[in-house]
Amino acid sequence: GLSAPALSQSVRALEERLGVQLFRRTTRSVTPTDAGLRLAERVGPLLAEVVAAEKEAAGEAGSVRGVVRLNVPRVAAMRWLAPWIGRFAREYPDAALDVTVDDALRDIVAGRFDVGIRLGEHLAPGMVAIPLQGKLTLAAVGSPAYFAAHGEPQVPADLARHRCIGFRLPTHGNLVRWQFERRGRLVDVATTSAVVVDDTELAIRAAAAGAGIAYMPRDEVTADLEAGRLRSVLEPWCRTLPGMHLYYARHRHASPALRAFLAMVRADLKGRRRAP
Structure with a gap:
């Protein structure tokens, strides 16, 4: 030139x-x-x-190339990411997805990830967020056999005399606090953990086996509730939280692969909202 x-x-x-x-x-x-x-x-x-x-x-090599690195919790990987992986591979065969399934609350920028998926209340300030679902309601659940033996808690304070299944955050090892809410009043409950896990699916299976009461997103235990393996208690007190969001740092020069992935996600979510 x-x-x-x-x-x-x-x-x-x-x-x-x-x-x-x-x-x-x-x-x-x-x-x-x-x-x-x-x-x-x-x-x-x-x-x-x-x-x-x-x-x-510059994306001038004739096709979208590059790697998109994602950090997502297990439940999100199965529910949302798995279908996107196949579609992205078909539409962009010269690009790649590098997925880390991780329930810890990672800093995606420090970890050099391009994209994360987390509950809305756990998003770091300054991130660009794409809602994947609406509000998410929690549920306190246990097996019918457990409640037959120990009775059902009527208010959150009753949990002090129940066996509970705690969830340990892989990020720093602390147990997740059990918080309930009614008429705008937030209630922190100190529970006694008969079992502590760091995997949601294991917590569900432990509750269904009668190990105690678990507290988790209701949509993760819907099938067990409908099948009668679990029973929900304290429903008027269970909190509603911002649902899952896909999020990423605001880049001035996002890679072609990242731009393509985000465009695909937005198109898929738009199509789901239009579906009857």
Whole structure:
């Protein structure tokens, strides 16, 4: 893209900086010197790599390329991400998804992830968030056999005399606090954990087996409630929280692969909202 005079001036400046002559110039021709040929042999492949990298970074290599790194909890991976993985692979065969399934509350920027999925109340400030669902209601659940043996709690304070299934956050090892709410009043409950787990599915199975009462999103135990394996208690007190959100840091220059993934997610969610 340089004019002949500009190119000639650049070459002369390079010769002055290196202290060697790179071209022999006559009124009829310009030919490279031995030093010029050696420099071209060394620098030529590097320049080709730089040009190719620039084209790829700008999305000019003929297709969407690159890797999108995601950090998502297990329940979100199964419910939302699994269908997107297949669609993304079909639509963008030259791009890739690198998925870490993790229930810890990770800092996706510090962890060098492009995208995360978390409950709305756990989103870090300044993130761009895409709602995946509406409000999420919690449920306190136990097996019919457990309640037959120990009775049902009528108010959150009754949980002090019940066996509860605690959930340990992998991030820092603390147990999740059990909070209830009624008429705008938030109630923290100190529970006695008969079992402590760091996996939602294991907590559900432990509750169904009669180990105690678990407290988790209601949509994760809907099938067990409908099948009669679990029974819900304290329903007027169970909190409603912002649902799951996909989120990412605001990038000035997002990669083509990340832009393509986000566009696909938005299109999929828009289609779901339109579906009867």
